[in-house]
Amino acid sequence: xxxxxxxxxxxxxxxxxxxxxxxxxxxxxxxxxxxxxxxRTAARRLLWxxxxxxxxxFAVWAxxxxxxxxxxxxxxxxxxxx
Amino acid sequence: MRARHAARDAxxxxxxxxxxxxxxxxxxxxxxxxxxxxxxxxxxxLRLLTRALADTYARWDRLxxxxxxxxxxxxxxxxxxxxxxxxxGVPGRARRRxxxxxxxLGPRERLVVVLRLYEGVxxxxxxxxxxxxxxxxxxLCARATATLWSxxxxxxxxxxxxxxAPGGGTRS
Numbered sequence: 001x002x003x004x005x006x007x008x009x010x011x012x013x014x015x016x017x018x019x020x021x022x023x024x025x026x027x028x029x030x031x032x033x034x035x036x037x038x039x040r041t042a043a044r045r046l047l048w049x050x051x052x053x054x055x056x057x058f059a060v061w062a063x064x065x066x067x068x069x070x071x072x073x074x075x076x077x078x079x080x081x082x
Numbered sequence: 083m084r085a086r087h088a089a090r091d092a093x094x095x096x097x098x099x100x101x102x103x104x105x106x107x108x109x110x111x112x113x114x115x116x117x118x119x120x121x122x123x124x125x126x127x128l129r130l131l132t133r134a135l136a137d138t139y140a141r142w143d144r145l146x147x148x149x150x151x152x153x154x155x156x157x158x159x160x161x162x163x164x165x166x167x168x169x170x171g172v173p174g175r176a177r178r179r180x181x182x183x184x185x186x187l188g189p190r191e192r193l194v195v196v197l198r199l200y201e202g203v204x205x206x207x208x209x210x211x212x213x214x215x216x217x218x219x220x221x222l223c224a225r226a227t228a229t230l231w232s233x234x235x236x237x238x239x240x241x242x243x244x245x246x247a248p249g250g251g252t253r254s
Binding site: 003006007009010011013014016017018019020021022025026028029030031032033034035036037040 | 106110114122128131139142182195200224227228
């Protein structure tokens with residue numbers, strides 16, 4: 001008995017007695033999938049919201065502090081030989 | 083905006099229902115072979131398949147031409163393999179006696195046999211899906227068919243005492 005014949009026999013044995021698909025399977029999958037989808041949408045929305053909040057906070061801080069402006073010099077060079 | 087969403091939901095549900103109507107029988111058969119449950123009492127296979135179908139439904143709009151059947155099968159197989167690794171024999175839950183045509187095989191051999199012989203997936207693809215080298219898939223398949231061949235007629239569910247040596251020595 002070679003391998004090809006054995007594989008054919010296994011295929012035949014597997015094709016016997018297929019299970020019956022229960023009627024509620026599709027509805028069940030749609031319900032679960034819909035829940036997954038809603039949860040993912042909510043998570044994505046939350047992340048975008050967080051990103052937006054961070055951007056706004058940064059903008060407000062930057063406008064208030066203006067870190068790009070050089071601070072006014074607080075020391076003056078010593079005045080000698082006047 | 084809301085109307086467009088509703089229309090998309092309806093279209094998705096319609097397409098998905100058509101897909102399930104066409105593919106569920108074969109997929110459930112594959113899942114039942116994987117879990118080695120009797121065809122009329124297969125809660126684990128049903129759970130696996132429902133989860134895989136739900137995942138496919140959730141990304142139905144973003145499949146971009148990918149075959150949903152392939153996607154469900156891939157999910158089914160990786161999920162089964164992961165469950166094998168993580169909770170092989172949950173304490174407190176008695177493992178059921180394997181049944182069905184692949185009862186004489188271990189779970190990994192069942193994976194290979196279902197992918198290669200029932201689904202007809204190419205060896206390279208099956209190897210990539212399972213994360214095994216191609217030669218290993220070949221060996222597992224050969225060993226599994228030999229086991230099944232020698233177990234035939236000896237009753238359902240009995241694992242034979244002699245398992246042929248690995249390494250392709252069973253090929254003729």
